[in-house]
Amino acid sequence: MSDARIAAVRAYHERTKHHLERYARSLGYLDWANQPDPFRRYESARVLRLRLPAEEAGPSYDALFEAPGPPRPLDAEWVSRLFYYSLALSAWKRIRDRSGRVLARWSLRVNPSSGNLHPTEAYLVAPPAPGLAQAAAVYHYAPQIHGLEQLRTLRNWPDTELVLIGLTSIHWREAWKYGERAFRYSELDLGHAVGAVALAAAGLGWTARLDDSVSTRSLAALLGIDRQRGIEAERAGCLLALTPRGRSPASRCDPATLGGSPWCGEPNRLSPSHHHWPVIDEVEEATESPGLLHPARPPTGDALSLGDRRLAAWRLIRQRRSAVAMDATTRIHRDAFFRMLLRILPAATPTPFEVLPWRSWLSLLLFVHRVDGLQRGLYALVRDPTHEEGLRRSLRPDFLWRRPDGCPEPLPLYLLRPGDVRSAARTIACHQEIASDGVFAAAMLADLEGALASAGAPMYRRLFWEAGLIGQVLYLEAEAEGIRATGIGCFFDDALHELAGIRDSSWQSLYQFTLGGALEDPRLETAEAYEHLAGGA
Numbered sequence: 001m002s003d004a005r006i007a008a009v010r011a012y013h014e015r016t017k018h019h020l021e022r023y024a025r026s027l028g029y030l031d032w033a034n035q036p037d038p039f040r041r042y043e044s045a046r047v048l049r050l051r052l053p054a055e056e057a058g059p060s061y062d063a064l065f066e067a068p069g070p071p072r073p074l075d076a077e078w079v080s081r082l083f084y085y086s087l088a089l090s091a092w093k094r095i096r097d098r099s100g101r102v103l104a105r106w107s108l109r110v111n112p113s114s115g116n117l118h119p120t121e122a123y124l125v126a127p128p129a130p131g132l133a134q135a136a137a138v139y140h141y142a143p144q145i146h147g148l149e150q151l152r153t154l155r156n157w158p159d160t161e162l163v164l165i166g167l168t169s170i171h172w173r174e175a176w177k178y179g180e181r182a183f184r185y186s187e188l189d190l191g192h193a194v195g196a197v198a199l200a201a202a203g204l205g206w207t208a209r210l211d212d213s214v215s216t217r218s219l220a221a222l223l224g225i226d227r228q229r230g231i232e233a234e235r236a237g238c239l240l241a242l243t244p245r246g247r248s249p250a251s252r253c254d255p256a257t258l259g260g261s262p263w264c265g266e267p268n269r270l271s272p273s274h275h276h277w278p279v280i281d282e283v284e285e286a287t288e289s290p291g292l293l294h295p296a297r298p299p300t301g302d303a304l305s306l307g308d309r310r311l312a313a314w315r316l317i318r319q320r321r322s323a324v325a326m327d328a329t330t331r332i333h334r335d336a337f338f339r340m341l342l343r344i345l346p347a348a349t350p351t352p353f354e355v356l357p358w359r360s361w362l363s364l365l366l367f368v369h370r371v372d373g374l375q376r377g378l379y380a381l382v383r384d385p386t387h388e389e390g391l392r393r394s395l396r397p398d399f400l401w402r403r404p405d406g407c408p409e410p411l412p413l414y415l416l417r418p419g420d421v422r423s424a425a426r427t428i429a430c431h432q433e434i435a436s437d438g439v440f441a442a443a444m445l446a447d448l449e450g451a452l453a454s455a456g457a458p459m460y461r462r463l464f465w466e467a468g469l470i471g472q473v474l475y476l477e478a479e480a481e482g483i484r485a486t487g488i489g490c491f492f493d494d495a496l497h498e499l500a501g502i503r504d505s506s507w508q509s510l511y512q513f514t515l516g517g518a519l520e521d522p523r524l525e526t527a528e529a530y531e532h533l534a535g536g537a
Helices: 002-015 063-065 076-082 172-203 217-221 277-286 313-319 334-343 387-394 424-429 448-455 459-482 493-500
Strands: 046-049 089-096 104-107 120-126 137-142 147-153 161-170 205-210 237-242 361-367 379-381 411-417 440-447 486-489 507-516 524-527
Touching: 002 277, 002 448, 063 172, 063 313, 063 459, 076 120, 076 172, 120 172, 120 448, 137 493, 161 172, 161 217, 172 205, 172 237, 172 277, 172 459, 172 507, 205 507, 217 237, 313 459, 361 424, 361 459, 387 440, 387 507, 424 493, 440 448, 440 459, 448 459, 459 486, 459 507, 493 507
Parallel strands: none
Antiparallel strands: 046 147, 089 104, 089 524, 120 137, 120 161, 137 147, 161 237, 205 237, 361 379, 361 440, 379 411, 440 507, 486 507
């Protein structure tokens, strides 16, 4: 059975690669009549509106990684801040015709998503707390109203300082546009959400850890999504356990022991009609976790001090946007570049990577275009010391593997091949200029075969979660440097492998990313995230 599940993962990964001569299977057009509703709501569920947080200085951005403050007490304000700075709406965009009539309007969120389609849904499982309820309960977070929909009360709760966040995916939202490759994008988005929650928790003085002891099916039962059927059904992703920094939960949460009231609320329908992609169901089933996949990882060491730039964390987190085009001129200094890379090293920056209970499986290839003090060229960032031997063996034998001048000792960065790599970056990223017009672009390589051998088919999802987590930090690092970033899901998988010299399935490209000076579309207006709650247009 295990071999069959791994074979299904390998088959899906190969089947959903984009190639220079053809793309992975999708409809090939946008079926606007069936565009999914971006907001899941539970009809007839009790709604608890969360107060929008008041403006406050809060922690500095760099303090999130190095010196978070004391834990805030758990109450409704805590819950509001956790979601407001991780999964809430961040703004509305709209475009008008010449007469001023609004032609289109759409929301943006704090957490990014492929195509702004947002397959990720979030659930709060919490003990009694001031302003919430007098009993432990399961809630669905509704970002459209920044509120909670109470789905069930619980009779037993193991720890008054343990909060659970369950993340799920509605693959249909991505499949509507991207077809068979949608499973990849949904899991990447879930990884971004993990990072967003972990960093928001850090700003509240709490720590988030992924609890891999709970099976996929137990998680679905805990959140109540096991009642859903059909293409629009949510699929259980992961469970995050949040506790005040410096302490561990008194006991693990065993969903089977909680008990509770009957479920209430029915999920809304998202589309009138659907196109079914059976291969997504197959890889979903193959990658379900039986639980106890990874034991809890021991605490990591202290973060490397990179200095505090006194940037307001909450403001920076909520201003994050995905660039749609780069200006091809913006440059950064190599010190800023090195700093960004140190932020995505688990050894140098435990937060937020401590959220994952496994050792890193991903390293990066970097296409460096416009970094002052650094040669243009192709570089490798070895995110874990155990990766280097395998990468040197798998990549081209003529690569230099030379440390660049001025590179900090803790940063395992290597120049592989000097020169102008803009054309290669653009071609590999489905001919998108955004990959060549930025400061640099990154390709995230995963030791796929090593991960599958280590923990089986469920690791396939988890590799994408790690990639999304890396991307979330890069998004915020770009904002902190005054530039912008965007994830790139469309790339020619094997074209990158050929460039790098990879001839087997050992190291595989899962995600691409680019950072640079963004070009803004002057036709678009930006409005406040929750203007509609005050009756705004």
